[in-house]
Every structure is written in C-alpha cells, then in structure tokens.
Amino acid sequence: MTVATDPIAELRSAVSRAALALRDGEPTGPEPTLERPPKAELGDYSSNAAMLLAAPLGENPRDVAARLSAELSEQLGPDTVDRIEVAGPGFVNLFLADPWYRRAMASLASAGETLGPIPVTSPERILVEFVSANPTGPLHVGGGRHAAYGDSLVRLLEAVGHEVQREFYVNDAGGQIGRFAASIAARMRGEEIPEDGYEGAYVAALGERIAAEGIDPTDLEAVGSRGIELILEGVRGTLDRFGVRFDNWFSERDLYSRGEVDAALAQLDQQGHTYRSDEALWLRTTTFGDDKDRVLIRANGEPTYLAADVAYHWDKLERGFERLVDILGADHHGYVARLHAAIAGLGADPERFEALIMRLVHIVESGERAQMSKRSGDFVALDELLDDIGVDATRWFMLWRSHDTTVDLDVELARRQSNDNPVYYVQYAHARIASILRKAAAEAGEVAVGAGVETSDTALEPTERELIKRLLEFPGEVREAAERRAPHRICTYATAVAADFHGFYRDCQVLGAEGEGVERSRLALALLTKRTIAGGLGLLGISAPERM
RNA sequence: GCGCCUGUAGCUCAGUUGGAUAGAGCGUCGGUCUACGAAACCGAAGGUCACAGGUUCGAAUCCUGUCAGGCGCGCCA
Incomplete structure (x- = not known):
C-alpha cells in the first residue's frame, strides 16, 4: 500500500521550515498559519509567518515576507509553486502550480471512499447520552433535534477515531411517572385529568389500549409501567424511522433495583461530601463551585432526581468511559454545575464530563411559531414533521445551525421540492x-x-x-x-x-x-x-x- | 438580584482559540436551458458585526462596562 503525502501538510511544513531558517533554527512562537485567503487574486494559500517573525527579528514584516518568499520558492520548486507574492501587511501568498494540484488529486484518490478524515492523536472511549426524553409522551420536534444532533455528533467522533456509544436514559422512576399513571387511569375511568397531569389525546388512547388489555385502573403501578412500555415502543419506532439507533437504553429504575443509588451515595459519603440537615441528606456541591448545596434524599426519605443521576454517571464511569457527553435541553443548563460537582465529589475528574446545551426548535408556519408543551399536549410530534417534510429535510434543518442557537424551522420552505430548498x-x-x-x-x-x-x-x-x-x-x-x-x-x-x-x-x-x-x-x-x-x-x- | 447563553444583511443564521475588501440560504430586482440534470448558473440591491471604551502591526473574534433578549436560580425532572 502506498501512502500518498498530504499535499497541504507538505506546504505547511515547508512554511515552518522556511520560518525556522530565517530564525537560524531557533524555534519561533506560535505555528504560522496556512489558510485560504479571502479572495482568489490573493493566491491559493497564504501564511502569516512573516508577521509573526517580524517582532522577534525586529524587522519590517514585509521585508521578512520577501525573504521568506525567496526561501520558500527555493524549497518548494517550480513543480509545486508557480509564484509567491507578498501582500497587505506582510502575508506570504502562494500561487500553486498545476502539478501540485494533480498530486493533490492523486492523494485524494488514494485515500479511497473515506477521503481520510484525520484521526485524533489520542482516541477516547466516549459515551454520548442524548434525547433521554421522559417516557410520558411521543417524541416531539425538540427531541428530534437532540436525536439528529447527538447522532451526527457520534458519527463525527467516530470518524476521527474515537470509540463511541449512544445511550438513552429512560426516566422511568420519580414523580412525573406517578402523574402520568394517574392521568391514564383517570382517562380509563372517564374522569378529569388531575392537576399537573398529562392532557394529550394520546393519553386517552393509551388508556383505551391498557383497559383493553385488562389492566385494573386502580393499579397505578401496572398502568404506569405499561404506559411507559407503550410510549417507549413509539419513541423507538420514531427514532428508527429517523435513522437514529441507540446502543443502550438505560433505565433509571434499574439503578435503584441494583442498589446503585445507595452505592453512589455511600461513595459520596465516604469522600466526606454529604451531611444531614432539616431531615434531608445534602450534597456539598458548593465545594466544587455550585452556588448552593443540593438535596440527595428528601426529608420524606425519597431520593431526588440528582441522587439517581449521580448514580447513573458513576455507573458510566465504572463502565470505563473516559469521556461522558450529555446533551441537555437549555432548560436544564442550571443543572450542569451540580452534576459537575457531583462527579468531582465521587472522586472522578470532572473534566471528563461535558454537557452540551441544546436550544429550542420552533416550527414556523405562515410566520407563526407553534408552541410546544408536553404537559398541555399541544406540541408538534416528530412523526408529524417527518410525514410532512421527510427525514432528510428534517435532519438538515435541525443540524444546519449551531446547537447553541434557536432554530426556526420554516416548514413551508422545508416542504418545497424545488430550487428554493x-x-x-x-x-x-x-x-x-x-x-x-x-x-x-x-x-x-x-x-x-x-x-x-x-x-x-x-x-x-x-x-x-x-x-x-x-x-x-x-x-x-x-x-x-x-x-x-x-x-x-x-x-x-x-x-x-x-x-x-x-x-x-x-x-x-x-x-x-x-x-x-x-x-x-x-x-x-x-x-x-x-x-x-x-x-x-x-x-x-x-x-x-x-x-x- | 445572581449565573449561563445570545445580539452579524429585510428574515433565519454561518464566520468567534486575532488576520487582508465580513459570508450563505430565503426574500426583492434583473439575466441564462440547440453539449454532460435549470432542484442549476450569472448579476444587482441590501451591513455603525447591539453600544462605548481598552489590548496591538491588525478586533465580528480577546478584556472591561452598558443596553436588549432567552433560559436557569425547587426537598420538580
């Protein structure tokens, strides 16, 4: 197998060598850049090396650039460089010769189908946790953005050589599950949805289905479990259709049944970061930069969401992942500091934890933003959007903006099968x-x-x-x-x-x-x-x- | 009040570990199908990069302050 030389790296190292030669071999400060200039008239590639060298040499940047050009011409030869110009404040602009371009094409050809993304120098075992939507309703478009982003991020990380797994954390324990079960049961009995309940039409449909299966509406445990199962089936189906496949679905309940929550709390206690106050068990997150301490076990004996999450992240670390990436909704960003603190409190390096904050998607139609609230049931389901504009358009419009900015998805534009799209x-x-x-x-x-x-x-x-x-x-x-x-x-x-x-x-x-x-x-x-x-x-x- | 994020063209946004005359899509206006796909191409108009200072050869980018918006500040998740 022949390894074609990287034509860009070749130029870059020539620039570095030339810069070094001007300094008589004495190492310079920052590496000079090699980049595409803003306009074609300014050459194919350009370097700021002369500007960087001017200060240490005590010379005019343009004079340095002239010497650098001469040095570079000699090094590279006519087979690579057509001519070199000095421009602006002292940029060295390279105009490359056709043989260089032909070698570049040969290099691309030899890289094969993958076109050779550059591997990172130190590959990591990474766990990317994303979507993790509460299993109390169908996936909506916000979840779809998380899914598209997380999935694409994993593909990118894998492309540069990391070993990555996709994980979905199922919040199948806690208070909202109780409210969910109560809402379904109320529908089954033809009663009003309780305060703070779930009102979507799908809740009534679930109730009918669960009733048909002969489950007793007074058995909230059974109703809730079955409800979650059915919702998760739907979520899996939607994600599958969207082309997002998880390596692992991690259940919050399992953390409890395996005793991992207790174990994690014991670990925190052993590290001396917990204390009791007002009948509750607290984690001293302020030690690690949080603005107040946080409750792990409530006065009534119930563990908080944080307690489970500490156990979950402890579990991730125990599984040997070197980097934990959590993709969180913008409404959870206040949670990051305490999770960071909790990981430090467990005795792990908090730098291994990385929270990425996703902002909202607004579906825009006729200039109107559709609102999304799962509680009221008034949201746009991802399935609906996929029916409307298809998988490719959905993924594109959810990915083409930074995760850190709100996306307005104009369905009228996305729907068009025309040159405007x-x-x-x-x-x-x-x-x-x-x-x-x-x-x-x-x-x-x-x-x-x-x-x-x-x-x-x-x-x-x-x-x-x-x-x-x-x-x-x-x-x-x-x-x-x-x-x-x-x-x-x-x-x-x-x-x-x-x-x-x-x-x-x-x-x-x-x-x-x-x-x-x-x-x-x-x-x-x-x-x-x-x-x-x-x-x-x-x-x-x-x-x-x-x-x- | 405190914390995080954001402020770039009419709209939605790229560009932000300092580089040259700040870009794209949509929208507006005008051109191009007798060669390989017009879902394309070419051109025009459109900017105090929120504002004010500072750092330096050079700032949309870094620092400070101000203004505006979003989100968070639970023994909810």
Missing part, C-alpha cells in the same frame, strides 16, 4: 454527478480515479482548482466539526462543495472534453466530489441519492 442543493449536486458518471460508464465502462489523474498536461481551469482545494479541506473540516461538537459546520462545508462543483460544471465540459486526458481527469474530479458529498451527508445522517 437548501436541503436539495447538496443532494442535487450528488445526483448530477451520479448522472454524469452513469453516462460515462455507459460509453466506456466504469470510471476509475486511480491512475491517470496526474498525467494530463492541459492547464487546469480556475474552477477546477477551486474545487480541488475545497475537497482537500474535508478531513480538516471533519476534525474541526468533531472537536467543536459542531455538525452544522458539515452542512456549511457540504454546501460549499456543492457550490464549487456547480461552478466547475458550468465552466468545464466533462464528457467529451477536448485535450489529452482532460475528460479522464475531470471524471476523476467529479467522482472525488461525489465521494466527498456522500461522506459529508453521511456524517449528517442524510441520504446521498443517485437520482432525484
């Missing part, structure tokens, strides 16, 4: 390429990208160069998106790839292109683009259709 833009580029490749295959057999991409000596068009540079960004984008827990970056990137492809397609005839090896080279570029788009969409859990 940004979802299809990327998919269309993929389908268009597939169509070209089908035609090429029909005429001359399967298209291959391996050999031959380097041989043509016809000059590349500017849009071909743009596209190649864009494709080269893929591994870095994936790594960045994973590190920053930011799947939406992949949406942005995929859109850019599609735009660059359309530009290339506009300017460059592919099939029947004139010139020695030009058609072959362009077909290879089209195929590499197709792989990149499919790779990007795959990380988002969105299909890459051959036809639309």
